[in-house]
Amino acid sequence: MLNALLQEDRAIVSEIPGTTRDTVEEATTIGGVLFRFIDTAGIRRTDDAIEKLGIERSYRKAKEAAIVVLLGDASVMNEQAFAFEAAMLRERIGDGLPAGQAGPLVLPVLNKSDVAPTKPSGTLSISAKKGEGLDDLKQRLLIA
Numbered sequence: 001m002l003n004a005l006l007q008e009d010r011a012i013v014s015e016i017p018g019t020t021r022d023t024v025e026e027a028t029t030i031g032g033v034l035f036r037f038i039d040t041a042g043i044r045r046t047d048d049a050i051e052k053l054g055i056e057r058s059y060r061k062a063k064e065a066a067i068v069v070l071l072g073d074a075s076v077m078n079e080q081a082f083a084f085e086a087a088m089l090r091e092r093i094g095d096g097l098p099a100g101q102a103g104p105l106v107l108p109v110l111n112k113s114d115v116a117p118t119k120p121s122g123t124l125s126i127s128a129k130k131g132e133g134l135d136d137l138k139q140r141l142l143i144a
């Protein structure tokens, strides 16, 4: 998604889960507004010590962010289960904030619409590969 938004081959993409460990930061302008995107390690269970450090960084950066785009894989993920994951993430990164203070906006986005069996009904849907849905995503980021 980062690469698609930047229209640049910036972050390493591979079929091997756990590819991103260090964060990859890049700024770009959307509709005249400057956004600083930070791509982080995907959140999953792993025994790899270095990947675990990357995932800790994901949570740290998420807590500091204005908007957290939670990317899911629509080819394997059910929309309701994904909404639940987004709620869990909201709870986790909002944990420990002073009462009344809202955490970052967590925006669930289902990727790989090009190979998804069904179209999500209430979740933003993109294909980073084909460039589909990116305009809707940009609009959503702008009003956030």
Ligand SMILES: Nc1nc2c(ncn2[C@@H]2O[C@H](COP(=O)(O)OP(=O)(O)OP(=O)(O)O)[C@@H](O)[C@H]2O)c(=O)[nH]1
Pocket: 001, 012, 013, 014, 015, 016, 017, 018, 019, 020, 021, 040, 041, 042, 043, 111, 112, 113, 114, 115, 126, 127, 128, 129, 130
């Ligand atoms: N069909 C399809 N494949 C995609 C799309 N976006 C990414 N992929 C593929 O999904 C795999 C994982 O992509 P990455 O961008 O490395 O995924 P990631 O979420 O950054 O994964 P980690 O860095 O390992 O956490 C690669 O094989 C990509 O080519 C998409 O929109 N459609």
Ligand SMILES: [Mg+2]
Pocket: 011, 012, 013, 019, 020, 040, 041, 042
């Ligand atoms: Mg990655």
